[in-house]
Amino acid sequence: MRISIVNIYSFCFLYLVSSLTTTVHGQTIAPQTLVFSKICAGNFNQFDATFNHAGFPASTTFEVQLSDNLGSFTNPVSTTTLSVTDVTASQKTITFAVPTNLTGSENYKLRVKSSTGFVSGNFSIKDPNNINGTLSYFAAYYKPFEDVYYINNKQSTATICSGGNVTLSIDNPTPSVQNSSPANYPNIKYKWYKGTTVISGQTGPSLLVSTAGTYYVGIDYASCTDSNSRSNIVTVSEASGGSSGAITSSLGNPFCSGGNSTTLSSMTGNSHQWYQDGVKINGATSATLVTDKAGIYSVAIDFGGCNNTYSIDLKEFKMQSSINIPDTSVFVDGETKNVVVTTNAVNPSFEWYKNSALIAGIQGNTYAVTSEGSYKVKITQNSGCAIVDEIPFDVNSAVDSSVVNIPNLISPNGDGVNDAWVIPQEYSVGSNTEVVIMSATGDIVFTSNNYLNNWPESPIDFKTINPVYYYIIKTQDGKVKKGSITLVK
Numbered sequence: 001m002r003i004s005i006v007n008i009y010s011f012c013f014l015y016l017v018s019s020l021t022t023t024v025h026g027q028t029i030a031p032q033t034l035v036f037s038k039i040c041a042g043n044f045n046q047f048d049a050t051f052n053h054a055g056f057p058a059s060t061t062f063e064v065q066l067s068d069n070l071g072s073f074t075n076p077v078s079t080t081t082l083s084v085t086d087v088t089a090s091q092k093t094i095t096f097a098v099p100t101n102l103t104g105s106e107n108y109k110l111r112v113k114s115s116t117g118f119v120s121g122n123f124s125i126k127d128p129n130n131i132n133g134t135l136s137y138f139a140a141y142y143k144p145f146e147d148v149y150y151i152n153n154k155q156s157t158a159t160i161c162s163g164g165n166v167t168l169s170i171d172n173p174t175p176s177v178q179n180s181s182p183a184n185y186p187n188i189k190y191k192w193y194k195g196t197t198v199i200s201g202q203t204g205p206s207l208l209v210s211t212a213g214t215y216y217v218g219i220d221y222a223s224c225t226d227s228n229s230r231s232n233i234v235t236v237s238e239a240s241g242g243s244s245g246a247i248t249s250s251l252g253n254p255f256c257s258g259g260n261s262t263t264l265s266s267m268t269g270n271s272h273q274w275y276q277d278g279v280k281i282n283g284a285t286s287a288t289l290v291t292d293k294a295g296i297y298s299v300a301i302d303f304g305g306c307n308n309t310y311s312i313d314l315k316e317f318k319m320q321s322s323i324n325i326p327d328t329s330v331f332v333d334g335e336t337k338n339v340v341v342t343t344n345a346v347n348p349s350f351e352w353y354k355n356s357a358l359i360a361g362i363q364g365n366t367y368a369v370t371s372e373g374s375y376k377v378k379i380t381q382n383s384g385c386a387i388v389d390e391i392p393f394d395v396n397s398a399v400d401s402s403v404v405n406i407p408n409l410i411s412p413n414g415d416g417v418n419d420a421w422v423i424p425q426e427y428s429v430g431s432n433t434e435v436v437i438m439s440a441t442g443d444i445v446f447t448s449n450n451y452l453n454n455w456p457e458s459p460i461d462f463k464t465i466n467p468v469y470y471y472i473i474k475t476q477d478g479k480v481k482k483g484s485i486t487l488v489k
Helices: 005-024
Strands: 028-031 038-041 047-054 062-066 080-088 091-097 105-108 110-114 138-142 157-160 166-169 190-194 206-209 213-219 234-238 262-265 271-276 288-291 295-302 307-314 321-323 328-331 337-343 348-354 366-369 373-381 387-397 434-438 444-448 468-474 480-487
Touching: 028 110, 047 062, 047 110, 062 080, 062 091, 157 166, 166 234, 206 213, 262 307, 288 295, 321 387, 328 434, 328 468, 337 373, 337 387, 366 373
Parallel strands: 038 138, 157 234, 328 387
Antiparallel strands: 028 047, 047 091, 062 110, 080 091, 105 138, 166 206, 190 213, 213 234, 262 288, 271 295, 295 307, 321 337, 337 366, 348 373, 373 387, 434 444, 434 468, 468 480
């Protein structure tokens, strides 16, 4: 019997088909409806796809594939498998991430492919317009930038001349740090708005504005766009001669002193020149100026066809604090000195110290001193900016039992006998010794570093009560003598 070549070819083809059918016979993948309706990847890039499977060898692995942005699997897009979970013996969940260079589209499809070469049908999502329907396509985008961003150097205003224009741009203060600004991602598209209306055809990182109004920009992630994709709003107004414009201070006006710098911000224009107290500041040609000094600052702005100058009287806030006793005072045994702080600090807090050690539990503006020592009160402003002021003071005992040969009684009655307080030569003229005499209330009535044994220098009038004064003698080598001086008739 003769067999033709055609018959032989037909037999071989049927055998091949039969062999393939046998190889894949019984292998099934049944995708479940996806739990998400779209893929909006970015800072979060982790999605689940669950499917049932049967007929595969135990060693079989599976991967999730995306179509291209047109919905075709001719050249599928590979995903990154993050984990595979066996829900049951016949059901798996693959957690996957999409590529960071994904071309955004509303027409993506998703399927599963096994290591045996078997591919599933498409996953479906719930149809948002049909409660009982499903769709095989969905939106998928990768959002490379999802942080806060600004336009117009964070300024809320800009000015144009009649017939002129100004360019509003995405701020990019640190181009070397990619995630600092969407301007560092050239593939990002934008939507610019005037008021609430989209400006047709404006998809780039800048906008040329020639009419007054309010403007902002949003990153266009299509159906994955959210409110966080919008910039600050800029009000563009038309300049006119003599119009008023605000210069703002970042730390307010007055601003805090103590080395803190404030940033002065002006309107956006084509060029700027700053002045302080009428004197040009060389190199100060941007829309902002950083300063730590008070003064009258002005900026001349060229708006492209017209010019204007704006000013601010920048004042400096300085903390002013005082206490109700002298820097040095004395008290007798059993006396209490109530020290009270007066300050212009906003929402102040107080810390009291004795001999450099914090006094625990004392937080108000008043402290009762009952013993001698070197004291200090620290005042901190807690609203606005942080400013700290310190006031030191000494409280000394009136009597020092170790003092000898220093008189504690004089009679300044003009009779030539014991009229002045005369102390030993080692403490008087030429000894470089500090002599301080205070009244009973703590007021300093006499001080000298070259005492001439001449106190009191003028008559002290008293009737019946013998007044008491207190002295402190500080020698060149740091020794201190203290005591009292009683005046008698």
